[in-house]
Amino acid sequence: MTSEEFGAAPTRGRRLRTVVVFHLADVTGPAKSLRPRLEAIARRGGGLDVLAPAEGSLAGAYGDLGTVCALPYASLTVPRTPREAARAVRSFARDVGLFRRELHRRRPNVVVVVTTALPAALIAARLEHLPTVVYVGETFPSRATDGTVRWLGGRVIARLCEALADRLVCCSETVARQFVRLGSTVTIYPGISRIYAEGDRAGFRARYGLEAASPVIAVVGNLTAGRGQDTAVRALALIRERLPGAQLVIAGLPHPRPIDEAFAASVHDLASELGVERSVVFTGFVERVADVYAAADVVVNPARFDEPFGRVALEALTAGRPVVASAVGAIPEVLRDGRDVLLVPRDDPVALAEAVSRLVEDPALRDRLVAEGSRRVESEFGEEAGIEAFEGVIADVLEQRSNGPRSRSSSPG
Known part of the structure; x- marks a missing residue:
C-alpha cells in the first residue's frame, strides 16, 4: 500500500x-x-x-x-x-x-x-x-x-x-x-439481530431438566459482581414463597480472573444457604443465547454496575420475553419503565421478586410490555x-x- x-x-x-x-x-x-x-x-x-x-x-x-x-x-x-x-x-x-x-x-x-x-x-x-x-x-x-x-x-x-x-x-x-x-x-x-427470536424453548428446557410448566427466570451474562447474579438468587428465594415451582437459569461463566471466579463460587454457596440450590441451574457458556430466552418466562438483568447499554434486555424483548432490569446506567435511556420493561432499584431483591411475580401472574401486563418493547427495539435499534x-x-x-x-x-x- x-x-x-x-x-x-x-x-x-x-x-x-x-x-x-x-x-x-x-x-x-x-x-x-x-x-x-x-x-x-x-x-x-x-x-x-x-x-x-x-x-x-x-x-x-x-x-x-x-x-x-x-x-x-x-x-x-x-x-x-x-x-x-x-x-x-x-x-x-x-x-x-x-x-x-x-x-x-x-x-x-x-x-x-x-x-x-x-x-x-x-x-x-x-x-x-x-x-x-x-x-x-x-x-x-x-x-x-x-x-x-x-x-x-x-x-x-x-x-x-x-x-x-x-x-x-x-x-x-x-x-x-x-x-x-x-x-x-x-x-x-x-x-439487535432478529436471530434472538429463533430459540428452542422445549429443547433447552429438556436439556437442563427444567419442568415444562414451571415459571423460569433467566439471567444472561458473565458471572461477575457487577452483573448481580447474587441478587437474582436472593430474589428467587422470595419468588418461590409466592410461586413454589419457580426456577432460575444463570447462563454465563466468570472471566478467568480470581475476583470473578470467587464471585461465581459465592453465588453457588448463596443458593445453598438459601435452600434454593435445586432450583438454580448454572449452564455455563451457552452458544445459542436465543435458546435461553426462549426457555424463560421472564428475563432479568439485576446489574449493580452502570450498564453502558444493556443489550440483554433488548435481545430478550426481541425474543418475545418480558424483562425486569435494574435502573442503572443507560438502561433507563434506551428502555421505558412501565412501557417496555419493569425497572427496579439495584441491589433490591425484594423489588426484583415483586416485579417478576407480577409478570408471571399478569399475562396482560406481560403481553403489553413485550409488544411495546419489541416494537421499540425493532424501530430504534x-x-x-x-x-x-x-x-x-x-x-x-x-x-x-x-x-x-x-x-x-x-x-x-
Whole structure:
C-alpha cells in the first residue's frame, strides 16, 4: 500500500484494510455489537485483522471475516501498590512496542480499538501515523462506589483516549457523557439481530431438566459482581414463597480472573444457604443465547454496575420475553419503565421478586410490555442504521486525515 493510497479521499464504499484490537479474548457485548459493522467493511475487501490478548471464543466469532491473532498484551488497570505501578509501566511500554510492530507490519488504513483500556494501542497507532477509532462500550468507575483512586484512574484514561483517538464511538449517550472534548464522540446504538427470536424453548428446557410448566427466570451474562447474579438468587428465594415451582437459569461463566471466579463460587454457596440450590441451574457458556430466552418466562438483568447499554434486555424483548432490569446506567435511556420493561432499584431483591411475580401472574401486563418493547427495539435499534453510521465515522476520520501528514514512520525495530 502506497502513501498516496493511504491519503486518497475516502468513500463509504472504499476497500479498507482494518486492524481491530480487542481487550478480551471472548465474545462480549461490544464484540456482538461490532460484528455486523466490521463484517460490512470486511466484505468489501481490503482485509480485516483482529488482535486479541489470548485464545478465546473471539476466534470463532470473527474467524470468517479475516485473521484472528492472539498476542501477549494486557488491558490497562489502576494499580493499587507501588510494585503494581512499576509492573504496569513496564508492561505498558512493552505493549506499545508490540502494537507498533504489528501495525507497521500489517499496514492498515484504520485501527479500531474496542475499549478505552488499551491506550498502548492508540499510542502505537499515533507513532505509526494511523487514524484510530475507539469503540467505547464501558462506563468508568464511580467515585461514590469505587473509590477516589479508581475514579481518578478512569478520568485519566478517558482524557488520554480523547487526546489520542481520532473519534470515539459510544454505545449510548450515558457513555458519551463521560467525555468532555466537543466533537470527539459520536453515539451509535448497537443493533439487535432478529436471530434472538429463533430459540428452542422445549429443547433447552429438556436439556437442563427444567419442568415444562414451571415459571423460569433467566439471567444472561458473565458471572461477575457487577452483573448481580447474587441478587437474582436472593430474589428467587422470595419468588418461590409466592410461586413454589419457580426456577432460575444463570447462563454465563466468570472471566478467568480470581475476583470473578470467587464471585461465581459465592453465588453457588448463596443458593445453598438459601435452600434454593435445586432450583438454580448454572449452564455455563451457552452458544445459542436465543435458546435461553426462549426457555424463560421472564428475563432479568439485576446489574449493580452502570450498564453502558444493556443489550440483554433488548435481545430478550426481541425474543418475545418480558424483562425486569435494574435502573442503572443507560438502561433507563434506551428502555421505558412501565412501557417496555419493569425497572427496579439495584441491589433490591425484594423489588426484583415483586416485579417478576407480577409478570408471571399478569399475562396482560406481560403481553403489553413485550409488544411495546419489541416494537421499540425493532424501530430504534435495527442493525442497518448502525452499519451505515459506523461506516460514516470511518469515512469522516479518513477524510480528515487525508489533509494531514501522509508519510509513515520508519520501522520501530
